[in-house]
Amino acid sequence: MTDMAQTDGSSEITGGGHHVTGTEHHSVWLRGGLFAGVLVAGVLAMNVIASMREDPPVREETEMIVRARGIVVSRSDFQTVLRGYGTVQSRREADILPQVSGRVVWTHPNLKAGGIVGEGETMLRIDDSDYAIAVERAEADVLAGEADVERLAREHESEQRRLALSTEMLAIARRDYERIETLVGDGGVESESALDMASSRVTQEEDKVANMELAIALFPARSKSAGARLKTARAQLEQAKLNLARTTVEAPFTARIVSESVDVGQYVTPATRILRVADDSLLEIPVSIDGTEAAEWLRFAEGESSDGWFFADPGASVRVRWTGSEDSLVSHGRIARVADYDRETRTLDLVIEVTDALARGAANGLTLSAGMFCEVEIEGRVAENVVAIPRAAVDSQGDVLVSEDGRLKTVSVTVARFERDMALVSDGLETDDIVLTDRPGRIVDGLRLEVTLLNDAPAGIDG
Numbered sequence: 001m002t003d004m005a006q007t008d009g010s011s012e013i014t015g016g017g018h019h020v021t022g023t024e025h026h027s028v029w030l031r032g033g034l035f036a037g038v039l040v041a042g043v044l045a046m047n048v049i050a051s052m053r054e055d056p057p058v059r060e061e062t063e064m065i066v067r068a069r070g071i072v073v074s075r076s077d078f079q080t081v082l083r084g085y086g087t088v089q090s091r092r093e094a095d096i097l098p099q100v101s102g103r104v105v106w107t108h109p110n111l112k113a114g115g116i117v118g119e120g121e122t123m124l125r126i127d128d129s130d131y132a133i134a135v136e137r138a139e140a141d142v143l144a145g146e147a148d149v150e151r152l153a154r155e156h157e158s159e160q161r162r163l164a165l166s167t168e169m170l171a172i173a174r175r176d177y178e179r180i181e182t183l184v185g186d187g188g189v190e191s192e193s194a195l196d197m198a199s200s201r202v203t204q205e206e207d208k209v210a211n212m213e214l215a216i217a218l219f220p221a222r223s224k225s226a227g228a229r230l231k232t233a234r235a236q237l238e239q240a241k242l243n244l245a246r247t248t249v250e251a252p253f254t255a256r257i258v259s260e261s262v263d264v265g266q267y268v269t270p271a272t273r274i275l276r277v278a279d280d281s282l283l284e285i286p287v288s289i290d291g292t293e294a295a296e297w298l299r300f301a302e303g304e305s306s307d308g309w310f311f312a313d314p315g316a317s318v319r320v321r322w323t324g325s326e327d328s329l330v331s332h333g334r335i336a337r338v339a340d341y342d343r344e345t346r347t348l349d350l351v352i353e354v355t356d357a358l359a360r361g362a363a364n365g366l367t368l369s370a371g372m373f374c375e376v377e378i379e380g381r382v383a384e385n386v387v388a389i390p391r392a393a394v395d396s397q398g399d400v401l402v403s404e405d406g407r408l409k410t411v412s413v414t415v416a417r418f419e420r421d422m423a424l425v426s427d428g429l430e431t432d433d434i435v436l437t438d439r440p441g442r443i444v445d446g447l448r449l450e451v452t453l454l455n456d457a458p459a460g461i462d463g
Contacts, residue, residue, distance in 0.1 A: 071434070078419070126247040146230055288348065392438075393435055
């Protein structure tokens with residue numbers, strides 16, 4: 001049973017053991033109303049703020065453009081150049097050794113290292129006194145030999161005349177003997193003693209004839225011996241004259257003195273090297289070319305050589321440049337010969353002859369000289385129908401970046417040859433292709449490109 005009572009405006013509810021007064025009931029409803037009001041006010045405020053905010057502009061997505069530089073390429077023939085390095089050397093160098101002994105009495109004023117002595121000029125003189133005396137002695141021996149030969153010739157002629165006379169006398173003696181012998185037999189008109197005398201005369205005349213014939217027979221041997229002595233004397237005279245001439249030492253060619261070890265007053269012998277000279281009018285440069293490169297690009301002479309060796313084409317243009325200065329000395333040359341093929345290094349050793357050694361270019365008076373280290377450029381075979389592009393445009397994989405319809409494209413190429421800072425492409429590129437000369441940071445095929453074309457693109461023989 002529930003009882004309700006109200007006193008002084010308050011109420012009390014009892015039942016089930018729970019008792020709520022009227023004042024507490026009023027407080028609960030008040031708090032609920034306040035919460036609802038705050039919630040409604042917050043919702044209304046958010047709607048107002050939301051209605052006041054402007055919508056952000058819609059951002060349109062754009063495609064990225066990469067800027068790059070490139071060249072328009074074309075196919076053409078390209079003149080290849082093979083390069084090698086070597087030191088200039090004189091083709092002819094000679095050691096000067098005196099051929100006679102003696103004391104040096106005079107030397108050329110330029111007989112110092114680096115000096116020049118013209119061909120045929122006297123470089124030094126050796127005391128010639130003894131050699132002049134030897135010439136006089138040899139001349140006397142020759143005169144004596146010539147006199148002996150002439151005397152024998154006259155003796156031969158005289159003996160032949162005497163032989164003819166003795167032969168006639170022998171014939172007379174024999175006729176007398178026969179006459180006396182007949183008279184003795186015809187009754188003793190002549191005596192036996194007369195016959196004996198006639199026989200003795202025959203014998204004497206026969207001995208004379210025999211001796212003369214023997215002497216005449218010996219004349220060829222005597223003449224040959226005299227002739228030999230005369231020949232020896234003449235040879236000794238020539239040797240003496242040669243030795244006398246050798247006291248004057250002349251330059252065998254226009255010679256640069258490489259080294260010298262002689263001075264006035266010095267006694268020299270044939271075993272002593274006193275000078276080393278070089279001929280700078282004939283300069284050569286030995287260079288080595290990779291064997292594989294030479295086989296593919298070096299021009300060789302047509303036909304077979306007589307000795308079975310092979311020859312590079314001597315008509316190939318050769319340019320020689322001294323590496324010692326930016327204002328380099330530049331000369332021209334030709335392939336003189338193939339010196340060797342080195343099987344260990346697999347290189348072909350060529351000898352380049354400088355062809356304008358006497359009229360070579362000069363920088364401030366300096367000319368190409370022996371000892372200079374030079375770069376040699378040899379005109380090789382023509383690379384036909386290739387595309388010449390910067391070497392840097394080809395990556396390590398053999399790929400090239402091109403612009404095709406404004407889009408990046410990676411192309412695999414075949415490089416026939418690298419020519420210093422250029423690559424000669426035989427396959428993969430065609431005329432009017434645009435090749436990028438620098439590589440973008442981002443490489444993605446199809447990337448949109450803006451290419452600036454360059455004007456210094458490599459060109460071939462046809463431009």
